[in-house]
Amino acid sequence: MSQTTTDPATLSPVPSASILDDHARGWRKKLWRASLVGAVILVASWYVGLLDFTTLANGVPAIATLLGESLPPDFTNITDWVAPLIDTLAMSVAGTAIAVAASVPLAFLAARNTSPHPVVFHVTRTFLNGLRSVPELIMGIIFVAAVGFGALPGVLALGLHSIGMVGKFFAEAIEHVDEAPVEAADAAGATRLQVLCHAVLPQVLPQFADVSIYRWEYNFRASTVMGMVGAGGIGFELMGSLRIMQYQEVSAILIVILLMVTLVDSISGYLRKRFK
Incomplete structure (x- = not known):
């Protein structure tokens, strides 16, 4: 063989x-x-x-x-900074809440797979781009001129600017959903609103929570800048110390801001783990 x-x-x-x-x-x-x-x-x-x-x-x-x-930092007036710090924290929370509440419906209009019409899609995207293109500092100056000094113009500026960013991220999350649950809901005879609530929203809620927490962390840092244009908060105290060249007090305020940012970062990290 x-x-x-x-x-x-x-x-x-x-x-x-x-x-x-x-x-x-x-x-x-x-x-x-x-x-x-x-x-x-x-x-x-x-x-x-x-x-x-x-x-x-x-x-x-x-x-x-x-x-x-x-150096050394001057903490003599630290008790006077407690109320501005609370104002700064409240501004960041309120501004983020406004952004999230407005961004959810706008995101469904700005996502290609959920927008009711291409015209609505392009108009909503253009609106979000417009809000995002104006820095929150400029918005703060405008709102200070409109409603006066205090935390309110800072909240409005942070909220409107954040809508442009949060709405964009929400819309992108919606565009990347799995289409299988959507098709199943359509086949079962669900209405458009039922499809959005039961097939799309459950998929994107973790991303929505993650983006919202990150934006709150950003807004806290941005709210310190809002105080420099008269929108209240710890930034107003920082600007006052800079104007009179009290650099030791400036360094003390910066240390306090750093500690608060670290605290906010820790809280946001804890919240992200809870929402996973």
Whole structure:
């Protein structure tokens, strides 16, 4: 009997030259793109003076002098900062609540798979883009001029600006839902509202909660800036100390803000774990 032998080359084929060439071309494209991004970064850094090491070196003594004048921190008036800190925290909570409440219906209108009409989709997306394009600091100045000093203009500014960001993230979460439950609900004869409530909303609630908590954390930091334009909070105290050049008090307020931001970050981390 003759025994047939199998060619080893047929069992473990060696990659052909064309496959190696395609792999090399892929790496060359990646290298070219990375080089292009690096060139853009270098040009931007040069344009803004980040590569002007002489100017940077000349600024070091001034920074060192300022740091020297800021030490040691002066906590003499710390009791006067409790109420502004509460104002800042309340501003962040209220502003985030406004944003979340308004963003949920707007997100369904701004998502391609749930918007009732393309015109509604584009109008809602444009509206969210408009809110997002105006910095909250500018909104704060406008609302201070409209309703006066205090926490209210800060809440309105944070809330409106946050709608643009939160609504966008909510809409993107809705666009990535699994279509199987939606199709099953449609096949069962559910109305459009029932489909949204029972097939779409349960899928996106964890993402909604995550985005809302992150936005609250951001809004707390942003609310300190709101105080600098007269919208109340600890930022107002910080601006007052800067104007009279009380740098030791400024450093103390910055330390208090840092501690509060750390606390808010810890609370937001705990809440994210609870909503998973």
